[in-house]
Amino acid sequence: MLDKNGIAKRIAKEVKDGMYVNLGIGIPTLVANYIPEGINVVLQSENGLLGMGPFPFEGEEDADLINAGKQTITTLAGSSIFDSAMSFGMIRAQKVDLTILGAMEVSENGDIANWKIPGKMVKGMGGAMDLVASAQNIIVAMQHVNKAGESKLLPNCTLPLTGVHCVKKIVTELAVLAVLENGGFQLLERAPGVSVAEIQAATAGKLLIEGDIPEMQL
Amino acid sequence: MLDKNGIAKRIAKEVKDGMYVNLGIGIPTLVANYIPEGINVVLQSENGLLGMGPFPFEGEEDADLINAGKQTITTLAGSSIFDSAMSFGMIRAQKVDLTILGAMEVSENGDIANWKIPGKMVKGMGGAMDLVASAQNIIVAMQHVNKAGESKLLPNCTLPLTGVHCVKKIVTELAVLAVLENGGFQLLERAPGVSVAEIQAATAGKLLIEGDIPEMQL
Amino acid sequence: MINKVVKDADTAIKDIQNGQTIMLGGFGLCGIPENCIQALLRKKVTDLTCISNNAGVDDFGIGLLLQQRQVKKMISSYVGENAEFERQLLSGELEVELIPQGTLATRCMAAGYGMPVIYTPAGVGTEVAIGKETRVFNRKEYLMEYAFDAEFAIVKAWKGDTAGNLIYKSTARNFNPVMAMAGKITIAEVEILVPAGELDPDQIHTPGIYVHRIFQGGNYEKRIEQRTVRIK
Amino acid sequence: MINKVVKDADTAIKDIQNGQTIMLGGFGLCGIPENCIQALLRKKVTDLTCISNNAGVDDFGIGLLLQQRQVKKMISSYVGENAEFERQLLSGELEVELIPQGTLATRCMAAGYGMPVIYTPAGVGTEVAIGKETRVFNRKEYLMEYAFDAEFAIVKAWKGDTAGNLIYKSTARNFNPVMAMAGKITIAEVEILVPAGELDPDQIHTPGIYVHRIFQGGNYEKRIEQRTVRIK
Numbered sequence: 060m061l062d063k064n065g066i067a068k069r070i071a072k073e074v075k076d077g078m079y080v081n082l083g084i085g086i087p088t089l090v091a092n093y094i095p096e097g098i099n100v101v102l103q104s105e106n107g108l109l110g111m112g113p114f115p116f117e118g119e120e121d122a123d124l125i126n127a128g129k130q131t132i133t134t135l136a137g138s139s140i141f142d143s144a145m146s147f148g149m150i151r152a153q154k155v156d157l158t159i160l161g162a163m164e165v166s167e168n169g170d171i172a173n174w175k176i177p178g179k180m181v182k183g184m185g186g187a188m189d190l191v192a193s194a195q196n197i198i199v200a201m202q203h204v205n206k207a208g209e210s211k212l213l214p215n216c217t218l219p220l221t222g223v224h225c226v227k228k229i230v231t232e233l234a235v236l237a238v239l240e241n242g243g244f245q246l247l248e249r250a251p252g253v254s255v256a257e258i259q260a261a262t263a264g265k266l267l268i269e270g271d272i273p274e275m276q277l
Numbered sequence: 278m279l280d281k282n283g284i285a286k287r288i289a290k291e292v293k294d295g296m297y298v299n300l301g302i303g304i305p306t307l308v309a310n311y312i313p314e315g316i317n318v319v320l321q322s323e324n325g326l327l328g329m330g331p332f333p334f335e336g337e338e339d340a341d342l343i344n345a346g347k348q349t350i351t352t353l354a355g356s357s358i359f360d361s362a363m364s365f366g367m368i369r370a371q372k373v374d375l376t377i378l379g380a381m382e383v384s385e386n387g388d389i390a391n392w393k394i395p396g397k398m399v400k401g402m403g404g405a406m407d408l409v410a411s412a413q414n415i416i417v418a419m420q421h422v423n424k425a426g427e428s429k430l431l432p433n434c435t436l437p438l439t440g441v442h443c444v445k446k447i448v449t450e451l452a453v454l455a456v457l458e459n460g461g462f463q464l465l466e467r468a469p470g471v472s473v474a475e476i477q478a479a480t481a482g483k484l485l486i487e488g489d490i491p492e493m494q495l
Numbered sequence: 496m497i498n499k500v501v502k503d504a505d506t507a508i509k510d511i512q513n514g515q516t517i518m519l520g521g522f523g524l525c526g527i528p529e530n531c532i533q534a535l536l537r538k539k540v541t542d543l544t545c546i547s548n549n550a551g552v553d554d555f556g557i558g559l560l561l562q563q564r565q566v567k568k569m570i571s572s573y574v575g576e577n578a579e580f581e582r583q584l585l586s587g588e589l590e591v592e593l594i595p596q597g598t599l600a601t602r603c604m605a606a607g608y609g610m611p612v613i614y615t616p617a618g619v620g621t622e623v624a625i626g627k628e629t630r631v632f633n634r635k636e637y638l639m640e641y642a643f644d645a646e647f648a649i650v651k652a653w654k655g656d657t658a659g660n661l662i663y664k665s666t667a668r669n670f671n672p673v674m675a676m677a678g679k680i681t682i683a684e685v686e687i688l689v690p691a692g693e694l695d696p697d698q699i700h701t702p703g704i705y706v707h708r709i710f711q712g713g714n715y716e717k718r719i720e721q722r723t724v725r726i727k
Numbered sequence: 728m729i730n731k732v733v734k735d736a737d738t739a740i741k742d743i744q745n746g747q748t749i750m751l752g753g754f755g756l757c758g759i760p761e762n763c764i765q766a767l768l769r770k771k772v773t774d775l776t777c778i779s780n781n782a783g784v785d786d787f788g789i790g791l792l793l794q795q796r797q798v799k800k801m802i803s804s805y806v807g808e809n810a811e812f813e814r815q816l817l818s819g820e821l822e823v824e825l826i827p828q829g830t831l832a833t834r835c836m837a838a839g840y841g842m843p844v845i846y847t848p849a850g851v852g853t854e855v856a857i858g859k860e861t862r863v864f865n866r867k868e869y870l871m872e873y874a875f876d877a878e879f880a881i882v883k884a885w886k887g888d889t890a891g892n893l894i895y896k897s898t899a900r901n902f903n904p905v906m907a908m909a910g911k912i913t914i915a916e917v918e919i920l921v922p923a924g925e926l927d928p929d930q931i932h933t934p935g936i937y938v939h940r941i942f943q944g945g946n947y948e949k950r951i952e953q954r955t956v957r958i959k
Contacts, residue, residue, distance in 0.1 A: 318497075319496060319497055319703075319704070326696075327703065328496060328658075328696070352696050353692075354496065354658075354690070354692025355656060355657070355660065355691030355692060355703065356696040357699035357702035358696045358699065359699075362608070363608075363702075365608075366607060366608030366609060366610075366676070367607075367608075367676075367702070367704055367705070368609070369608060369609025369610070370606070370608055370609035370676070371609065373704070411609060
């Protein structure tokens with residue numbers, strides 16, 4: 060079973076040389092720490108920055124330089140700044156190659172719910188609806204089950220949707236799964252020490268298991 | 278009767294302090310020479326410049342700095358440069374207060390034809406269709422009759438239209454005329470030495486003459 | 496050039512009336528018009544509809560307008576860092592319309608570029624789509640979203656000149672340029688105001704034609720929401 | 728950063744095929760990609776559909792591609808300064824689609840911003856409107872115009888860096904930034920190519936994400952169409 064950093068580390072293997080990538084808040088942010096040396100990737104922050112760098116050194120924070128999570132950050136050699144219309148313009152035009160974000164639920168046809176729990180305080184969707192509606196390649200980073208022990212990989216989402224038919228891949232503490240074009244979660248990899256039966260038990264939606272399922276290489 | 282510079286001089290009186298103005302090619306360009314001292318006006322050139330200045334001094338031409346007529350020009354203190362999408366964005370959003378352009382024909386309901394003569398070479402509409410479709414205040418600068426002696430102020434345009442129901446005012450070598458909301462040319466001023474009868478004779482469209490028509494003050 | 500300079504924030508916002516719609520630039524607390532927000536607090540104008548990506552925090556930014564109950568409705572994409580906001584929302588004192596961030600930005604741009612509507616796929620198949628016209632282009636479904644119609648836009652830039660030209664600094668740019676284009680009247684506060692001619696025409700982010708009033712603000716706090724650092 | 732540098736113009740355009748649609752930046756002869764046009768002449772690729780505001784003059788710019796009969800169709804707003812163009816048009820060798828300049832620019836922007844269509848009042852009631860869907864918003868009529876779909880965009884900037892970021896100079900900006908956003912593959916030639924990190928992130932006009940290939944051009948003629956001067 061993986062911890063959060065393990066999930067981030069596995070997702071980092073999906074990041075290929077030359078990609079522009081948007082990382083959501085939470086586990087996705089950690090992915091930046093595991094991108095292999097020699098892989099050139101540009102991180103987009105939807106508040107208007109390409110080429111997001113690491114946090115600043117203490118004392119060098121700039122209130123005018125933040126990411127979409129409102130954290131102080133830095134630029135890199137080759138960074139560019141632009142306004143919010145252009146930022147979401149490049150997202151809608153699918154210039155951003157890969158979007159990695161968290162989710163509360165994913166359905167077997169690729170729907171995602173991650174912005175609202177009715178009856179609880181609603182914070183808003185931010186840029187998530189734009190990202191999931193536009194990105195060609197969306198990977199969800201999340202726990203396989205919620206705190207109540209219920210599966211988050213469902214036949215249908217029960218929470219208000221963020222987007223429909225958009226998630227391509229899911230990485231959890233238990234497994235890597237592809238969302239099939241015609242519906243269903245195809246099990247691709249097991250986390251170290253996790254059995255197919257455990258994954259099956261934690262997955263409420265249709266799970267496809269074909270042949271031997273390899274263990275993740277991290 | 279006015280010459281071209283006279284027409285430009287009369288139109289310059291329509292330019293008020295604080296206006297952003299787009300000047301078309303030909304007589305409209307001359308208007309810039311007659312804007313009174315103390316009137317602050319910003320000229321927009323639709324290829325992407327606000328604050329068009331005069332021609333450069335000889336030897337100081339910059340191939341990268343031209344107006345929409347492809348003439349070498351200069352910038353002024355306070356000028357700004359932008360791309361073509363923003364240029365026509367500000368035109369469509371009616372941020373440009375006044376558009377002055379030439380015409381081949383104007384109809385009594387404010388239609389304008391100025392881009393195409395069927396059977397002859399077609400050069401294209403450039404930005405004229407955008408300008409006339411968006412500007413709230415359009416003044417046409419033109420000769421009252423064409424080279425064949427036919428009126429250019431017509432019941433209906435005979436040439437392919439540039440825009441419909443958009444011209445607000447016309448200044449010719451003979452007169453200043455308003456285009457009425459419900460149709461018709463209202464005679465506002467006579468050029469020096471020109472009689473109402475001469476204007477009437479040169480106007481094919483419906484001409485409204487109310488009371489004494491004053492002579493232009495230039 | 497046309498001179499757009501006004502004396503101060505109070506002069507700049509003096510004709511904003513109760514019940515009007517105003518846009519406020521900024522992302523979180525980054526790039527917000529601090530001086531104009533203070534002036535709105537002093538003016539005590541009420542029943543405002545505020546279009547802003549966020550709603551500030553309890554004791555800063557738009558949160559201060561909420562504390563004084565000056566806001567009737569917020570149109571935002573994310574409002575999560577504000578307890579007073581939550582209280583007013585749950586008690587029904589405050590209306591909130593949550594819309595996707597890209598939709599918010601693009602509806603501003605549409606206003607500034609004279610486009611009555613734009614199409615976006617954001618929100619298709621979600622509750623955001625309820626009541627909205629949809630249309631399929633190239634086998635993809637889009638929502639039709641209207642250009643905003645705001646009486647005032649209030650933005651913050653880094654540098655500006657007397658002709659109203661604006662330059663933003665770093666990610667404090669965010670929504671400011673698109674809102675600057677979108678207001679019927681646009682008010683800009685800047686950290687540094689210079690005479691026309693001192694800014695490079697090639698580097699202007701917002702041309703002065705979009706800006707109706709400009710003044711040099713002061714006492715910028717520029718509060719940081721998430722101070723994240725690494726150790727040297 | 729991702730390195731977008733290619734060796735030269737010939738390398739940059741090497742996979743442009745007969746019959747493809749290409750955008751070419753520039754307004755008149757100002758800000759045109761001179762080096763890439765020369766490379767297209769050497770490659771002798773034919774049956775091109777060219778989206779460009781103008782068609783150059785007889786012996787410069789796109790006019791050179793016309794001389795070599797490489798262009799099947801021009802989509803432009805103004806094509807008036809070109810006798811060979813006129814000859815080919817009247818003889819039926821060349822197709823021409825004339826569209827309003829703002830429509831041309833905005834259809835580029837729509838492609839770069841992922842908007843399938845835009846609405847513009849330009850051309851309403853004229854022959855430009857024939858066959859087009861119209862719609863009334865706020866009592867004003869608009870035409871629906873589609874985003875362009877071009878295999879390649881070829882633009883010219885003043886400075887660029889190895890990450891593909893571009894800065895334009897003066898009115899040589901014109902259509903270049905909107906076309907840079909709009910190509911499936913965008914090729915940029917620059918007068919000065921610098922390492923990533925030398926350009927101020929706040930001053931980038933076209934972010935490198937939109938640019939797939941960049942090279943430093945040479946031998947820029949930058950011909951002036953209308954040399955207008957005043958005497959000192």
